[in-house]
Amino acid sequence: MGEKVLMKGNEALAEAAIRAGCRYFFGYPITPQNEVPEYMSRRLPEVGGVFVQAESEVAASNMIYGAACAGARVMTSSSSPGISLMQEALSYIAGAELPCVVANIVRGGPGLGGIQPAQSDYLQATKGGGHGDYHLFVFGPGSVQEIVDITMEAFEIADRYRNPVMILSDGVLGQMMEPVEFPDHYEPGNIPKPWATTGAKGRPRNIITSLELDPVKLEQHNIALAEKYKKASQELTRHEEYMTEDADVVVVAYGTTARVARAAVDRARKAGVKAGLFRPISLYPFPSGALFDLATRAGAFLTVEMSMGQMVEDVRLAVNGTRPVHFYGRAGGMIPTTREVYGEICKVVEGRV
Template sequence: MAPGSSTINRKRVVALKKYLLKGNEAIAEAAIKAGCRLFFGYPITPSTEIIEYMAKHLPAVDGTFVQAESEVSAINMCYGAAGAGVRVMTASSSPGMSLMQEGLSYIAANELPVVLVNIVRAGPGLGGLGPSQADYFQATKGGGHGDYRLIVLAPNSVQELVDLTRDAFDLADMHRNPVLLIADGILGQMMEPVVFKELEAPSLPDKTWATTGAEGRPRNIITSYALQNEIGEANCLRWEAKYKNIAATEQRWEQYMIDDADYVVVAYGTTARIAKAAVQQARQEGIKVGLLRPVTLWPFPVKAFAALGGKVKGYLTVELSAGQMIEDVRLAINCAVPVHLCNRQGGMVPSPEEVLARFKEVFPNSVEGGV
């Protein structure tokens, strides 16, 4: 993982045996091991196995699963559970996430730790069941109303689905903020061996704000309603300061063959795996190109781009959308060099050969920089 820093500091104790798990099942098991004891959700493909796994396995650890009547109900149940200080999670896919946006805005405004999972399907509308990354804007820019942010984690393997699910709960508690784990349908449905590492828990703040009963202390009131504009502005400034701190401390990324690269491919999730193969093929042809993989989509890893300075001649983003992350790449480099797009949509996925062909198309002189 990343040269990027994080406020989560862990000490590895021991790694246990490997399990062969589907991505969605790995997320659910990781959540249970992270202490999630409440799950509210509504089934939707391709995320349904998360709900099924939770329904089967939460009771065994004295947890509670509720299939809500809708995604609107599920997110508001999470709202209430988080207010009581309990580790809680929901999961859905693209149209379901759209229904959750109002409740999610309330959760963010009240600074409550909730973990959400979006196994993205093709859209817009009902779309299709194929893999997609077209929910990037919704995830990173705030799909609901008001100035708020989610911490957004983007794994690219089943092992990372496990590791980042665990981190999601800690980040949510640490920053009192909802955290979104986002993955496409390929990652949710694929099977890979995983290890559930035994790690020391990080030091997390006490939940003195939780509504756990007021005996011996003043009542805790959770509300985002501010009738006085002065109070409303003070709240917004407090949230803004928190988001700036998160942006400064939680950027994560992975880089591959970057040190001598004249060009950089940027991709996350499944497309990063494809892009890595394309980079390997390009290197075999003498093209100096590397891969930069954002692990946090918000905060976007601008530090990684700043560290590259002016030595990179151009970027290519690889996306399963009409091109959304490309805007953040351009902002991260202040449009100093060309940034081009290689993309597929509607559930289609590019091959490494397509990525390399697109790279050569937009950077025809790239071979001159080869070794």
């Protein structure tokens, strides 16, 4: 690995994308993700890439569609209201099975909401987001280093599965500085893209479309997509466990909230309370199997989110009624504190909920 540098999450994300071979960025300003396009506008021309500030998120995401059609490694970033506007293109991109990477630096909502960190786009991100029967692959990094690692891998995953990958970050992770290391030498994967529309010289022409008017064929396409997602659920799920071996209560949290939860688990352990942490890193596909396995030993679960309860639905589905699943959430840009989460852990252990 190279030299350690102190970087903001958003800038580290942008640099990681460039290291992963991303040469095209189309975006639109919105807080709290502006460091990403700003960094890209500065760095991409240095490496022979292209930065375009689009007229809207709608246009930016359709430029991504075009660049992905042309076979490029391409990405955009935005924040919640902007991501809503990108759902049109994301549905087309998923339908046409094109690779791209999208970062959502989530802020509080609904509507214009606020600009402070939130996890209230979990359902939109993991359940499809736009119209039609599709999924993005979604990852929720928990540190600046993990933002780097996941972003670099995201391009490989997108190419391998021909599917859009979303990095679900938030204002805290985006603005936070932590030491990061980039690999000294990284060779971006070179997965052939014979399907790309690059001009039909020397081959039959390619057509990229998500239109299929024959219901029989469209159903076949839907089935093929579902099989892809099933395969991904076997290959892409990942999570991290902390002190879960003997835990009476396991906190389930991702991203920023998992950092707070880990501090609360430490506090609980110091106080003699057997708490642990289950941190999903892949949010779609969700690490349901590992969570179900854990349910055979853990006493109870406590899902903590910066929302009024979204991932908790997946936790409950995974645990499948075998153990109680409790919830604690803060929303609107409020972040749960270590003290609050510790208090909730104690309540669960003492049977007060």
